[in-house]
Amino acid sequence: MALVEIRDVRKTFGKVEVLKGVSLDVEEGEIVTIIGRSGSGKSTLLRCINALESVDSGEIWVEGQKVHAKMSDLKKFRQRVGIVFQAFNLFPHLKVERNITLAPLLTGRIEKAKARALAEDVLTRVGLADKIDAWPEQLSGGQQQRVAIARCLAMAPHLMLFDEVTSALDPELVGEVLKVMEAMAEQGMTMILVTHEMGFARNVADRIVFMHQGRVWEQGPPAKLFANPETPELASFIASAK
Amino acid sequence: MRSFSLIDFVSLFAALRWTVALVVLALLFGAPLALGLALGRISRFASLRWAMAACIQVIQSVPLLGLLFFFYFGMPVFLGIQVPALVAVTVAYTLYTAAFLGEIWRGGLEAVKQAQWEAGACLGLSAWQQFRHIIAPQALRLSLPPTVGFLVQLIKGTSLASILGFVELARAGQVVSAATFQPLLTYALVAAIYFALCLPLTLWSRSLEARLDGSR
Numbered sequence: 001m002a003l004v005e006i007r008d009v010r011k012t013f014g015k016v017e018v019l020k021g022v023s024l025d026v027e028e029g030e031i032v033t034i035i036g037r038s039g040s041g042k043s044t045l046l047r048c049i050n051a052l053e054s055v056d057s058g059e060i061w062v063e064g065q066k067v068h069a070k071m072s073d074l075k076k077f078r079q080r081v082g083i084v085f086q087a088f089n090l091f092p093h094l095k096v097e098r099n100i101t102l103a104p105l106l107t108g109r110i111e112k113a114k115a116r117a118l119a120e121d122v123l124t125r126v127g128l129a130d131k132i133d134a135w136p137e138q139l140s141g142g143q144q145q146r147v148a149i150a151r152c153l154a155m156a157p158h159l160m161l162f163d164e165v166t167s168a169l170d171p172e173l174v175g176e177v178l179k180v181m182e183a184m185a186e187q188g189m190t191m192i193l194v195t196h197e198m199g200f201a202r203n204v205a206d207r208i209v210f211m212h213q214g215r216v217w218e219q220g221p222p223a224k225l226f227a228n229p230e231t232p233e234l235a236s237f238i239a240s241a242k
Numbered sequence: 243m244r245s246f247s248l249i250d251f252v253s254l255f256a257a258l259r260w261t262v263a264l265v266v267l268a269l270l271f272g273a274p275l276a277l278g279l280a281l282g283r284i285s286r287f288a289s290l291r292w293a294m295a296a297c298i299q300v301i302q303s304v305p306l307l308g309l310l311f312f313f314y315f316g317m318p319v320f321l322g323i324q325v326p327a328l329v330a331v332t333v334a335y336t337l338y339t340a341a342f343l344g345e346i347w348r349g350g351l352e353a354v355k356q357a358q359w360e361a362g363a364c365l366g367l368s369a370w371q372q373f374r375h376i377i378a379p380q381a382l383r384l385s386l387p388p389t390v391g392f393l394v395q396l397i398k399g400t401s402l403a404s405i406l407g408f409v410e411l412a413r414a415g416q417v418v419s420a421a422t423f424q425p426l427l428t429y430a431l432v433a434a435i436y437f438a439l440c441l442p443l444t445l446w447s448r449s450l451e452a453r454l455d456g457s458r
Contacts (some may be wrong), residue, residue: 050364052360052363052364072416075366075367075368076366077366078363078364078365078366079365083358084365084420085361087357089355089356089357089358089360089361090361091361091376091380092380093379093380093383093454102365102367102375102376103362103365103366103367106367106371106375107365107366150444151365152365155365155366224304
């Protein structure tokens with residue numbers, strides 16, 4: 001059984017059908033990158049996976065559990081599925097340490113005495129151990145995004161979702177965030193990312209999913225997909241992304 | 243007629259306790275109600291949002307004097323309910339406080355980005371935990387200056403309770419002025435006391451703002 005199973009999911013916003021029957025499986029430990037033009041439904045699909053958006057029809061299963069906004073253990077479920085956003089969304093009124101330890105403490109995952117050690121541990125993994133006492137706005141965009149990743153890691157998620165996490169960053173800051181994600185990939189984290197970073201998609205992903213007009217248009221291993229796109233839509237997308 | 247003496251001083255300061263008592267009562271009952279109104283105004287249930295907005299609109303549209311009149315003189319006539327003056331003023335000031343603070347706090351809550359709620363939800367926090375630890379502290383800082391501004395209004399607004407017979411600061415000023423025939427001196431003193439009451443609040447608000455704004 002796959003870690004994530006998406007079955008014929010449809011989603012409409014107003015009059016626009018954003019997802020027109022998407023099916024996708026993601027195995028444990030797999031790194032799947034979703035690419036496609038703006039408006040192809042990539043981010044919506046990602047947000048459906050942790051029930052930030054509800055689906056109109058179809059089903060999403062994560063670890064054998066059916067996902068929907070009214071599931072009784074939604075909070076527990078969200079602790080197992082981390083998501084990192086384009087806009088970081090750190091809590092500006094809390095220092096880095098508290099940003100990281102707030103949820104683990106409130107959800108009873110750790111005790112107070114172990115909170116700082118946890119923050120130190122996850123910050124070390126994103127290379128920011130020295131920023132534990134900083135305020136979010138004292139950090140660069142790349143550092144803020146790494147703290148956001150550390151905040152997710154502190155919940156020890158089984159699955160990580162990345163929603164265009166480098167799109168809001170200055171070009172010279174993109175690398176440091178991608179490096180952290182690469183390290184997570186090497187450690188076996190299951191990851192689904194929506195990204196415009198074709199280089200990263202090519203080098204790190206196990207599988208590329210190309211979405212077009214609300215559907216999974218084409219998918220496969222990066223080498224094959226980039227070298228021999230089967231559909232003209234993917235070919236033109238790859239050409240334009242270069 | 244007699245000259246302005248220590249006894250007049252004392253009676254002004256004695257009257258101050260009513261001013262303070264009315265403010266305390268208004269906040270004690272009004273602030274929790276204001277929080278309820280503010281939360282209702284940002285609720286996901288449209289009917290609740292409408293109901294709260296209507297309440298606030300009605301109360302804000304009636305002059306404070308009108309509220310006081312209604313609960314003391316109007317209710318016996320219209321509803322046949324006569325309440326003691328203290329109850330009438332408490333209810334009037336409570337509603338007044340709830341409507342204005344509620345709207346101020348709603349503004350503060352809505353000024354915090356929706357993505358902050360989402361970020362909390364994605365970490366497995368309950369709606370209450372998101373509100374308590376993520377949204378409320380940020381909204382509080384944003385709402386602090388207008389909240390203290392309203393508090394100053396409220397302190398001065400308690401002078402209207404004098405029409406229901408409360409000898410608070412303004413009414414005591416009238417009495418002293420009539421007894422001493424020294425209106426200028428008396429009212430200057432009354433004004434100075436109001437000022438002394440409001441100034442520390444403003445200063446405290448500024449220092450609190452700076453403290454809550456730890457990141458800057």
